[in-house]
Amino acid sequence: MIRLLRTSFMSKFLFIFLLFIPLPMFLAKSYLSGKIIDVLVETNQNKNLQLTEQIAVNIKETMRKYIITAASVNFDSDGIHYEDTIIPAINRWHVSADEYEKLQLSDQINKRMNYFFNYTTDLLGVFFVFPDNRYYGYRNSIPNAPGEMRAMPWYGQLKRETPGSVMVVGKMRNTLSPLTHGQSAIGLAAFPPSPGNETIDYIYFALKPDWLDNAFTDMKLSHIGQVDIFTADQQSLTRSDRSDPMLDILKDTPVWKQNYGSFHYKRDGQDLLINYYTVDNTGWKVVSTISYGELTNSVQKVVGVTSIVLLAVTLLYLAVFVTSATTTVLVPIQRLIKQMRRVQQGNLKATLAINGKDEFAHLHGAFNSMVGEIKQLIRNIEDEKQEKLLMEIRALQYQINPHFLFNTLHSISVMARTYGIYNIQMMTESLTNLLHNTMDKGAHVISLAEEVQLLEHYTYLMAFRYQDKFEVQFDVPVEIRQAVILKFLLQPVLENAIIHASDDPFRKLNIRVGAYRIDNRLRIEISDDGQGMPAEQVERLLDSPKEKYDAFNKIGIYNVHRRLRLTYGEPYGVHISSQWGAGTTVTLELPYIEPTEDITHA
Template sequence: MSPFSRQPWKISTFLYLLLFVAVVVPIGFISAVLLQAYKQDLLQQTTERTQQTVRAIAYTAEQEIAKAVTFAAAVGMDQEVLGRATTIHRASDDSRQQVTSELLKTLDKYGLSMAGHVQAIQFVFKGGGTYSYLKDLKIPEASLRNASWYRKTRDDPDRVHFLGMQSDVLYGLTDNRSIAAAISPSLLQGMHEVEMLYVLFSRDAFESLLRQNPYSRSSPMAIVGRDGSMIASSSMTDGAKRPRELTARMFAGREGTYVDRPDRTGTLYAYASIGSSDWRVVYEIPYREVTANYEKIFRFAMGATVLIILLFLIIAFYFAHRITKPIQLLVIKMSRVVQGNLNAKIEAAGSREMVTIGQTFNHMMDQIKRLIREREEEEQAKHKAEFAALQAQINPHFLINTLNAIRLMALISKADNIHGMTHALIRLLSSSFNRGGSLTSIADEIENLCQYIYIMETRFGSKFEVRWDVEEETKRLYVLKLLLQPILENCIVHGLAGRNDGGIIHIAAQAEDRALAIAISDNGSGMTAEQIGAFERQSQTGAFSGMGIHNVHQRIQLHYGASYGLRIEPLAEGTAFRLRVPVLAHGDEAEQSAGHEHGAMAASPAPSASSVSPSGPPRQSFDAHPAARSAVSAAFQAPVKKDHADIKNDH
């Protein structure tokens, strides 16, 4: 595999990534969105409340200005006040004292309505001269008359002009700033010489007004003029002028809000105009105070979110680990199985599904070991059967040498029947025992059957006929050795035992769908249902019965599996034995035992011309002495009986 090829993810990695994407990211995103929405809502609510507060202060400040204007108008329109002031201006020093006392009493009555906020009232007379009530002016009379507001007020008589803040105009004040209003009484107010009434008020009323609202040292509320100067402040300090940019923004509209820097060092400004004056009520709130509650909520929400996420991840990782751990254990156990350790077991634990997987894995391993054990047992049984077959051969060299000696003795004694029968038995035994491997070709097996038929005809006489129906292409195929001889023997010895003549044995072979079908039938006495049932039961239990038909069936199944074997069918007259074996075109015993069905090897040659022809063997018969026939039969059957007993003892 290329080092750059993509490796599949572990299921634990996938689950952890899924938890992060499906839980942590959404929760974090939702928390951030909610907190941002809360922040915007908090800012909006704070801004609206601040604006309402500023608007209320502006309205109250307008009422205070209206009171000052009303006071100035009342004094300026009072003919008694104007007349007495004119009398004081005209009177000599001796007579002025009484008039002054009366004027002060009248003005004191007006001053009661202002609760001591009046600092001074300056009367400016036509043609020159002034009179001061309460405090004296610092500024010269000429400077006063040359002021722009003076000329403007004089040109607009009987109307109070609110002048706003005036600085350093009176003596004897710790606060050198005052609120001023002026009115120029016309002659319609009576005969008088008062040209201008200049009224000065303290800023106490406005500062008291500002102090009555929620504020802190860091959040001052102030009244400022158009030039940025401070008229009044809740912080008890005058402070410097506001920046030009801020002042221009505040005086661009009648009310509004403005944030200079939306961070912890910034400030929220809320402002509103005071009536028709050039003043603005300004509320300055540090941005950190506006967002103080939000930051508390933010810290709490983020802490709770992180805690919930951590708690959820711990629980989720725990369950993910509970899920992935059995899977990882299963992978480890399977790796050990791949390495050859078939004793690997999984302790069934976890969820129901994982317990089922563990139990299934353990059951699978038990099944694998059972199948391997059965396979080994089958191999052992096959080897035992082969060994038993070899054991049944006794000592083929000794037997063949003995038969050769008998054949020579018969030749010397001119006993042709004994000589011929011994010669056929030698060829039969040589073909079966002296060739290597457990397989033989169909042609060789037919030759062996021909030799056996010659022996049996010599033994029993010509009381039966053999008919052959073997397809030519099947002669090159291979089968197990000694596979057909026990069945043919059963047909002759048992099937035709009750017939003296007219016995027919039919031998057929043909290739079917990947299988070779061989049928051997007789027209003898047949088998009962109990005998066939006993054969089937014995086949299912796996018991052997020497070199007989059970041995044939068991050898086929041991070599090729349960889909092949021997089947017995009763006929109307006699019995049919049908064999089904795989099509084997190769004679290599190792490959055939492993179940391979390919390769090619030249088949053994067909029986020679001197042998019995499978297409129509000549009927041979001879009148041998019964004792000689019995001796030959005993010599042939003795090894079979011994092998039968040995195989039973082995199994």
């Protein structure tokens, strides 16, 4: 096992395995856990911000009821039954010296007050305070001395307000009332309007502080964190401790400057998520506080357990994989390498056993097939060598003595001239020239002028065959006739035009052979005004080598195209432009070569 682990393949594979499986998994775990925590924090942030808003709305609606009730009491001084209203009755109670009358007025006032506050049990009492510090108390005795309350900031602010206004005083600590001594109350204050009020200085409404708990008792708050309510002057309405640590935390935060929002507080080991919302009609702040540690504790536990599980699974997978890779990968590869070395040494009998149908079985099968193909290729090479040798022998056996053939043709030409048969003489001389160039075993190239001369001889012979049914015009400038081209390059193209271009026996076919130079290229065009060809036939001429060769030396247009490509490469070759009923133009593109240049590929 240790030896296998030291092999290059296994060490590289283990490195790749650790790099692309466990490492990405742990990085992904860290990234995803961070994302989950971010999503959890964002979700709780949005949720608790909505909850603080709902609490603020509940407090606002509850306070609105109390403010409306306080305003109703404050303005209860006119009507059809003027004597039954509260403010006039309070004034009469204050100036009356008759105890019986005061008792009757008290009963009347209490009934009227019960009418206004029959919807709530959160009222501690209502206190009508007179300038002489006397007061009328509804339900309880006054919690604070009248003079003490006049010294508070809210009193001066109340006096500056419009008569009849109701002000939310906030939290006040009770100092007089024996029932609530030491406790606090949520206070409202009102300044009765002048008509109907002669003696009342201000009205103080005291509410139980725990009524704020009802604003969020029935709401599904998070099981972690807490909710606090603060007044605009930074007093806690939900905590009895005056040195509330939350006030220190919120001191330099945007809570007191903005109506709502969320922020992350981190200082002195405290890591908190704080959401806040403002109660519109009181200016109070509803603040929700959640510790990041409590918020992410469950996620951190899951991440820890997941890390341990991932590590255990990775180690188990690695152990199983190394064992499996050794038996299913390394051993077959080593066998394959061993047999390949035997083949390199010339032993073509080396084969591999094929077991199963997995990838290595296919690889072993491919190796065996490769060895068999190598054997077959070696046999084919030997056969080709033998066949080539036989062909050379046969070529020597069937070779015609060119001197005998040329002498015979010369004799025919002399006899034709002697008897005045000049047509036969010209045909014989043209045929002799064609055969002379065909049997020339020298260079594979000739000049363009020589190629044109051969075409003229060929045209002369074909004119006798087709009885002047075509005419060939040569347009080759003298200055480019010295260019060097491949031998017998144009004859197959001209022959194709003569034989196949026209199907009208009564119409003379016109053929033009033109050539011109473009920079370092030579372009030769053979065009006719025959019947043309459809596009499918044009494609077949260049794409398919299987043609019916009717040319003089059995070389078709495809062979011309292949000779140009094999000799000069791309983009040289044959291009055919034809339109049915409008003739055909065959263009040969090849490099312009001077007679002194060497043709390396010829």
